[in-house]
Amino acid sequence: MHILIAGGTGFIGRALVKHFTMQGHQISILGRSIKKTEAVFGDNVNSLAWDNFAPKAEDILGGVHWLINLTGANIGECRWSNKRKSSIIESRIGPTNYLAKVCGKLGKQSPVFFNASAIGVYGLKPTETPYSENTAIDFDQADDFLSEVGRTWEKALEPAENAGVRTVKLRFGVVLGSGGVLAKLTPIHKLGLGGPIGSGKQPFCWISINDVIRAIDFIFADKSISGPVNLVAPANDTQKAFAKAFSKALHRPSFIPTPGFVLKAVFGQMAQELLLQGQYVTPSRLQQRGFMFEFPTLDAFFSHHFNAKL
Numbered sequence: 363m364h365i366l367i368a369g370g371t372g373f374i375g376r377a378l379v380k381h382f383t384m385q386g387h388q389i390s391i392l393g394r395s396i397k398k399t400e401a402v403f404g405d406n407v408n409s410l411a412w413d414n415f416a417p418k419a420e421d422i423l424g425g426v427h428w429l430i431n432l433t434g435a436n437i438g439e440c441r442w443s444n445k446r447k448s449s450i451i452e453s454r455i456g457p458t459n460y461l462a463k464v465c466g467k468l469g470k471q472s473p474v475f476f477n478a479s480a481i482g483v484y485g486l487k488p489t490e491t492p493y494s495e496n497t498a499i500d501f502d503q504a505d506d507f508l509s510e511v512g513r514t515w516e517k518a519l520e521p522a523e524n525a526g527v528r529t530v531k532l533r534f535g536v537v538l539g540s541g542g543v544l545a546k547l548t549p550i551h552k553l554g555l556g557g558p559i560g561s562g563k564q565p566f567c568w569i570s571i572n573d574v575i576r577a578i579d580f581i582f583a584d585k586s587i588s589g590p591v592n593l594v595a596p597a598n599d600t601q602k603a604f605a606k607a608f609s610k611a612l613h614r615p616s617f618i619p620t621p622g623f624v625l626k627a628v629f630g631q632m633a634q635e636l637l638l639q640g641q642y643v644t645p646s647r648l649q650q651r652g653f654m655f656e657f658p659t660l661d662a663f664f665s666h667h668f669n670a671k672l
């Protein structure tokens with residue numbers, strides 16, 4: 363198969379490229395800089411740049427079987443100034459809508475279109491039952507910044523969906539693996555400072571990178587799956603449970619809390635929405651189709667990740 367990954371030089375993209383390369387697929391990476399892509403993947407992939415993609419977009423995508431778009435400015439990298447918030451939204455909507463229009467034009471010749479999204483799309487209102495793909499979402503308004511990001515991002519896919527292209531919205535929880543959030547947190551936990559954040563009672567929905575890759579393979583193979591798919595482990599943990607399992611695997615204490623007011627002072631709205639609140643989400647569609655998680659619990663994940671003896 364020919365697989366094109368946009369935004370493929372990041373944490374999830376690198377893991378997918380490694381996996382697809384081992385499976386013998388042909389891979390193209392679409393990004394902002396051919397130099398960067400070549401520095402990351404060498405000549406294992408065909409490197410394409412957004413700047414000169416447009417004139418040949420239909421020809422290229424017409425020859426692609428699977429399109430995976432992961433493009434977007436990192437949500438947790440720095441404080442959410444108004445400028446940063448615009449960049450977080452525009453870096454997602456622009457590329458997603460552009461690719462959706464090209465796929466829409468291609469119609470039946472379009473690749474299957476997998477687009478990144480996030481569980482933030484559901485918003486932060488507490489609910490009695492976890493959010494599932496059947497939860498109704500009002501895409502015309504949002505109560506917080508992360509739901510605004512998720513909702514405008516998914517709406518940008520409409521030109522492909524309206525043209526009948528098989529479109530899958532990958533609603534990721536926090537992805538755990540070698541990179542991403544875990545790479546940033548490991549030094550803190552190694553120092554024994556990885557305790558609960560705020561009360562620690564806020565939901566923390568996560569998924570291992572291994573299960574992300576396995577789920578994407580699973581969805582590709584089951585042609586009846588399209589639309590939103592929640593990519594979260596079934597455990598529905600709290601942030602405190604995450605901190606505890608993480609520190610336990612490193613044989614470090616996990617009782618020193620980071621007070622919420624300190625985080626709010628340093629990170630502002632980002633701390634409020636990303637660290638001190640969350641939502642419970644269930645992977646209903648994957649489970650209904652019989653998907654089995656390799657790492658359904660935090661202990662299973664961390665014991666594998668750190669090869670720790672629990």
Ligand SMILES: NC(=O)c1ccc[n+]([C@@H]2O[C@H](COP(=O)([O-])OP(=O)(O)OC[C@H]3O[C@@H](n4cnc5c(N)ncnc54)[C@H](OP(=O)(O)O)[C@@H]3O)[C@@H](O)[C@H]2O)c1
Pocket residue numbers: 369370371372373374375392393394395398399432433434435436437449453478479480481534535536537538542543
């Ligand atoms: N990792 C998670 O826990 C998680 C959770 C929820 C949702 N997601 C979503 O899943 C997608 C992939 O996640 P990831 O962790 O692999 O992200 P990542 O490591 O931050 O990589 C995203 C890629 O997007 C491109 N990019 C970055 N800033 C950009 C900008 N300002 N304009 C245009 N392109 C830009 C970059 O590719 P080039 O430099 O090659 O262009 C980068 O490699 C993201 O959209 C993310 O929001 C991830």
